[in-house]
Amino acid sequence: MTAPAQTQRRNRTETEARILAAARRIIAREGFRGLGIVAVGTEAGCDKKLVTRYFGDLEGLVTALGGELGLWLGAAESAAPEGDYADRLGALLDAYGASLRADPVLQQALAWELVAPTPAMQALDAARSRAVGAWMAAARGDARPPPGVDAPAVNAVLLAALHYLTLREGSLGGFAGLALDEAGRQRVQDALRFLLRRAFGQGDAP
Amino acid sequence: MTAPAQTQRRNRTETEARILAAARRIIAREGFRGLGIVAVGTEAGCDKKLVTRYFGDLEGLVTALGGELGLWLGAAESAAPEGDYADRLGALLDAYGASLRADPVLQQALAWELVAPTPAMQALDAARSRAVGAWMAAARGDARPPPGVDAPAVNAVLLAALHYLTLREGSLGGFAGLALDEAGRQRVQDALRFLLRRAFGQGDAP
DNA sequence: GACAATAGTCCCCAATCGGAGACATGCGCA
DNA sequence: TGCGCATGTCTCCGATTGGGGACTATTGTC
Structure with a gap:
């Protein structure tokens, strides 16, 4: 039987911050070409679904990133x-x-x-x-x-x-x-x- | 019965030129982001197989394009x-x-x-x-x-x-x-x- | 302590991509 | 004229992508 793959602590604001940080890391490493929903989710260590749920789109993610930038x-x-x-x-x-x-x-x-x-x-x-x-x-x-x-x-x-x-x-x-x-x-x-x-x-x- | 989809005239040099022209057209229209094997083949009106066969790779295509450029x-x-x-x-x-x-x-x-x-x-x-x-x-x-x-x-x-x-x-x-x-x-x-x-x-x- | 909202996960989907195998057929050369 | 090579086409494949539906369970609230 497969271990139930422990879920992350539930904290939306922290998860959003993790996603934004992951996006910044990817951009710094591979540029915007490497920026994708899947890549960001993987880098952030969460499901890609959360990326789209919280930021809607890559455009939305970039817009949110703009504030931090x-x-x-x-x-x-x-x-x-x-x-x-x-x-x-x-x-x-x-x-x-x-x-x-x-x-x-x-x-x-x-x-x-x-x-x-x-x-x-x-x-x-x-x-x-x-x-x-x-x-x-x-x-x-x-x-x-x-x-x-x-x-x-x-x-x-x-x-x-x-x-x-x-x-x-x-x-x-x-x-x-x-x-x-x-x-x-x-x-x-x-x-x-x-x-x-x-x-x-x-x-x-x- | 499907019509046998008439094939192109067989002329490698001309086809290569058509492919290069198609690539240039795509780059001018959509930039290098839109440059792909499939897109070039479609734009050139030939099978994408020919693109890879004649130029090997996107890199090869760009290199060949360099001479023209x-x-x-x-x-x-x-x-x-x-x-x-x-x-x-x-x-x-x-x-x-x-x-x-x-x-x-x-x-x-x-x-x-x-x-x-x-x-x-x-x-x-x-x-x-x-x-x-x-x-x-x-x-x-x-x-x-x-x-x-x-x-x-x-x-x-x-x-x-x-x-x-x-x-x-x-x-x-x-x-x-x-x-x-x-x-x-x-x-x-x-x-x-x-x-x-x-x-x-x-x-x-x- | 029960319950609803929602954060998180898993899985499926259609589309597209690069790549390659198989095959037909036209062109050039002997 | 006939033959072989190479040109062109069709088709299938695995991988990856963005997107979303279904489900679980945690958290905070009354």
């Missing part, structure tokens, strides 16, 4: 704003890059958004976008870019580069002939600083 | 190099961005590389990387960046931004609060030009 911006308590506009933006880019590089789930989300921009991923991106915008505004403080420069566009370009190079580092390990190891990352960081100072520095018009 | 660099016959280093790089970025935006298959490949860097995708990226490098060298001609500037790193940053923003345009339609419509793209292009001139322009040290 918003936590990463808590690490955004960067240093107090100092220096001119370029300095502050530079410090912001450094801090943002570090927190981005430290969070594989976030990286996978950024990459997956490009491949499968489902409503859930769109919402996730919108929330993050708002958070980053507020963060930038706070870090900028009262410093203003010099007139005649399209600061939003320039900032978008530099942020885009940071995103893409970080994703390349985690996947192909390099870009455009530049190996993204320790030294390469340093060169990129210096290049970003350099471009910021050239774009916004006071050496504008002597 | 290398064709896009044929459009790289940009204008003759004129002006200083910044001008030439600017023209190069414009041409590259235009051909990138015009090729949905290439965009999907760039996005998928970040998510699934399989050997086939790595090889595809390496080939493209070499091609772009040669292209840049040719476009640069005899112009040299001013000393003291890490030109490879700066170029990698600007290229990365161009890649990422193009991918965002095709997926989420915007980035960092910047809508990537006609006007947004123009602002990005101007920002890239602006950064190039600030980084490499002769207005270095007056």
Whole structure:
């Protein structure tokens, strides 16, 4: 006679947390491609039925994950704003890059958004976008870019580069002939600083 | 009595071409996520057995596709190099961005590389990387960046931004609060030009 | 202490996927 | 012209997926 396969302690909130943690673990390990109802249930150590019962759908699971994923911006308590506009933006880019590089789930989300921009991923991106915008505004403080420069566009370009190079580092390990190891990352960081100072520095018009 | 379901004309090379074309069509329409043996066979109008027989595997199919995908660099016959280093790089970025935006298959490949860097995708990226490098060298001609500037790193940053923003345009339609419509793209292009001139322009040290 | 709600488990289902065996038949070459 | 190889088709298979129905039993409430 088969042992009755002892059932889990009954605690819905804890089970939901276990499921979300399992999903995050899978995403960090295999990316969103490996995220499935069955896989999450197995990883969480519970029946897959519970995944669909509590979150309805993979979309629902991702949406629920979005709330937790918003936590990463808590690490955004960067240093107090100092220096001119370029300095502050530079410090912001450094801090943002570090927190981005430290969070594989976030990286996978950024990459997956490009491949499968489902409503859930769109919402996730919108929330993050708002958070980053507020963060930038706070870090900028009262410093203003010099007139005649399209600061939003320039900032978008530099942020885009940071995103893409970080994703390349985690996947192909390099870009455009530049190996993204320790030294390469340093060169990129210096290049970003350099471009910021050239774009916004006071050496504008002597 | 069932009609004997007339069979295709027997021509292996043509069939292989049909399969590759079908794969490209699927990638352009649904991305690499929709690329499967069954889907390719159906789209090509032949039995899926032929896909595996001729290309062995999805990896093999992608590898074979890589040869065809290398064709896009044929459009790289940009204008003759004129002006200083910044001008030439600017023209190069414009041409590259235009051909990138015009090729949905290439965009999907760039996005998928970040998510699934399989050997086939790595090889595809390496080939493209070499091609772009040669292209840049040719476009640069005899112009040299001013000393003291890490030109490879700066170029990698600007290229990365161009890649990422193009991918965002095709997926989420915007980035960092910047809508990537006609006007947004123009602002990005101007920002890239602006950064190039600030980084490499002769207005270095007056 | 009885009872209802519900957390958890088990099992079945249809669909789809990649893969391969078996077979027919058209094409190229002698 | 005839023959053999290879091209194309049909069919079956095992695995996996998302989904849901049926059932058990625990928990907390009155």
